[in-house]
Amino acid sequence: MATLLDFCSLVRSKNAGPFILTFDFMCHDQTAYEALVATGFLTKGLFASVYGTDPDQILVVNHPGALAVKVSLPRPTVQGDLHDTDCYAGQQYAPLMDMELPPAP
Structure with a gap:
């Protein structure tokens, strides 16, 4: 199995202001992005x-x-x-x- x-x-991960937490997942290349x-x-x-x-308060945005x-x-x-510990x-x-990622279909 693969990991991130x-x-x-x-x-x-970082703050997007004092109330919002944001994560960035930047891929190696186009193939890796499409597979992720x-x-x-x-x-x-x-x-x-x-x-x-x-879940209704979470935003997931793909940036191809x-x-x-x-x-x-x-x-x-x-x-x-x-x-606040972080x-x-x-x-x-x-x-x-x-975490192990599932295989891409």
């Missing part, structure tokens, strides 16, 4: 289950021209809150990295 690093040269999208791995359901968010997929969702805690959201992608 088999498709992506860059996987990152074809797996159907990066879904609202995945992010809802991993980050405890309502940039060979990238962007996912945005509400931050679990507001940036800078007393209970103020810059730079480590939020970590739970996704070891």
Whole structure:
């Protein structure tokens, strides 16, 4: 089975303001981008289950021209809150990295 690093040269998470968490999945090339999208791995359901968010509040956008997929969702805690363990959201992608992706159809 493949992981995100088999498709992506860059996987990152960051803040998009104090209330929104965003992920960028930038693929190696056109073939990798098409294969990643074809797996159907990066879904609202995945992010809802991993980050405890309502799927209706998650935005998944494919950017074929940039060979990238962007996912945005509400931050679990507001940036800078007393209970915020990752103020810059730079480590939020970590739970996704070891997950095995299904094969593309």
